Amino acid sequence: MAFSVFDALGDRGKPDLAQYGIKPLRLLKAGSLWPTAERAEPDAKHVRQFVSAQGPAPEYACINIEHWPLNDALTVSANMARYRAVLDAASSIWATTKLGIYGMLPVREYHPIIRKDQAALAAWRAKNDALHPLAVRVDVIYPSLYTFYPDRDGWVAYAIANLTEARKYNAPVHVFLWPQYHASGNEPIPADYWRLQLETARKYADGVVLWSPKGVGNVAWDSAAPWWLETRAFLARTQLKGPE
Numbered sequence: 001m002a003f004s005v006f007d008a009l010g011d012r013g014k015p016d017l018a019q020y021g022i023k024p025l026r027l028l029k030a031g032s033l034w035p036t037a038e039r040a041e042p043d044a045k046h047v048r049q050f051v052s053a054q055g056p057a058p059e060y061a062c063i064n065i066e067h068w069p070l071n072d073a074l075t076v077s078a079n080m081a082r083y084r085a086v087l088d089a090a091s092s093i094w095a096t097t098k099l100g101i102y103g104m105l106p107v108r109e110y111h112p113i114i115r116k117d118q119a120a121l122a123a124w125r126a127k128n129d130a131l132h133p134l135a136v137r138v139d140v141i142y143p144s145l146y147t148f149y150p151d152r153d154g155w156v157a158y159a160i161a162n163l164t165e166a167r168k169y170n171a172p173v174h175v176f177l178w179p180q181y182h183a184s185g186n187e188p189i190p191a192d193y194w195r196l197q198l199e200t201a202r203k204y205a206d207g208v209v210l211w212s213p214k215g216v217g218n219v220a221w222d223s224a225a226p227w228w229l230e231t232r233a234f235l236a237r238t239q240l241k242g243p244e
Helices: 044-053 076-093 111-115 118-129 152-167 191-204 226-237
Strands: 004-008 026-029 060-064 098-101 174-177 207-211
Touching: 004 174, 004 226, 044 076, 060 076, 076 098, 111 118, 111 152, 118 152, 152 174, 152 191, 174 191, 191 207, 191 226
Parallel strands: 004 207, 026 060, 060 098, 174 207
Antiparallel strands: none
């Protein structure tokens, strides 16, 4: 399977990245999937109306709902059913779109991986195994592996462990990466660290989603930014060169 790169960047003034061989990813954000601030239960009718208004079906889309956690045994079954209701409503309109859910499959984990806490890791894997009834309903797995710390070896261990869990669902894995430290006030990841992340994604996943905030917190597009120059070099190595 060819490795793919997807655009979910919110940078102001960003050019059309299709010229570089980067595919668009349509994000269906929670704020658009309900008519009011009450979001306890899915609103299938509103989802269908919203998706219908978006025009032709995209090739790939990702549902971004983060208030139904899947790491609590008391609520996991009900929350999986809620996600399935949203997936069913969206796919009833976009029948050909490859759909997935942002960051929920598998449950993201970090510290037990770094500590090599075997008991905690076994419990984590069991939680992920319990998510198969939802995983069989998606077309793509979208894990999130944003960068919390400058520890590069730790990030690689975290990425490999989470992507190994993602692989268990027998669907393409497209990993979200952000070229800034998470919640850092727009501090960019050093270029060589970003290159390590892209290459790790290429080795252990089927694609990478380039993401940054849109609206509050977004930054202006910079074609000379070190992370983008590294991305251009990565695209060349993966033969998605785009224009010279």
